[in-house]
Amino acid sequence: MSLAPYALPDSLCLGREHPEPHHAYRGPFQRDRDRIIHSTAFRRLMNKTQVLVAQTNDHHRTRLTHTLEVAQIGRTLARAMNLNEDLTEAIALSHDLGHPPFGHAGEMELAECMQNHGGYEHNSHALRVVEVLENRYPGFPGLNLTWEVREAMAHHSKAPSEDMRRFLRAGSPFLEAQLADAVDSLAYDAHDVDDALDLGLIQPGDVEAIPLCALVLEKARERFGVIPPEAYSSTLVRALVDIQVEDLLAQTRDNLKQAKIETILDVRAFPGLLVGPGQRIEALKSGLETFLKERVYQHPKVLRMTYKGRRILRKLFDEFVRIPKLLPERNQQQIPTWGLHRVISDYLAGMTDRFAQTEYLQLFEPFHSV
Incomplete structure (x- = not known):
């Protein structure tokens, strides 16, 4: 598959902090992907909380399953947009490596503990994991990932540390980094609804009152008729992902056209993000996120578990x-x-x-x- 002229090809890779010879049959971002998958930090995601403590049941998502879902959706969209699939996948697989146990509650507690000692933020820590803490190779510390994957990790942070700013001087993020970031948010919301239904934190009647969910369920019923109870959650989540993916693809293509983006230099120079949802879906998505914050993340069962997690870390x-x-x-x-x-x-x-x-x-x- 030939890449779009605004994609980031392997040939423009800036290399690694510790130079290594080229591999005979793997590109630089394929090697990054493989190193991430084989890392200890990646395996640990299997037993780290996404929203609920990871031992609640055997079916709901952990950081690992969420990461794999983001990588899958990201790779699909990268192919549809003629972007670099290997780079998108490597970024997606790395994006949660810095999360502590017990989800965002664990991050909040560690941030408070480290408030006067340099701070703690999971994106900054993810860079520390891949640059320092993983020790799998005799020739260098960390995983020695490419500059591009580490730059994307820095861009993923809403409050980049001073150390991360070395990656932010090239301008706006390249499209593969923007895509992985957008897909993370897309997958997070849809799959949290799935887990909340599975664990009984919310009921189908609650979901029907959310405008975005009502919209996709109406379309699903037009296609399938009555949705059996055992297929309700999976049908809903698939429809939520599909409508957001289709919208993201259409809106991003329109953004690229309107901004006259023809090269990766145009992407870097553009003052803002080019990958993202349209206004209608963004507004509907915001309503879903408000519901999740009020009804799921603040549910007594969730709060009790996050309270225990914070207490353990403290x-x-x-x-x-x-x-x-x-x-x-x-x-x-x-x-x-x-x-x-x-x-x-x-x-x-x-x-x-x-x-x-x-x-x-x-x-x-x-x-x-x-």
């Missing part, structure tokens, strides 16, 4: 500060280099929900095995 953080010798020896050895609080933050952020819960029990429950 107690562990404070105890490790008080008694650093409780940290594993490997982490203790990093303190002279990174400082005590950053080492503790790295250790906690790398935990899965289950590991953090076990660590808490081992430290604070007197009869739990160590």
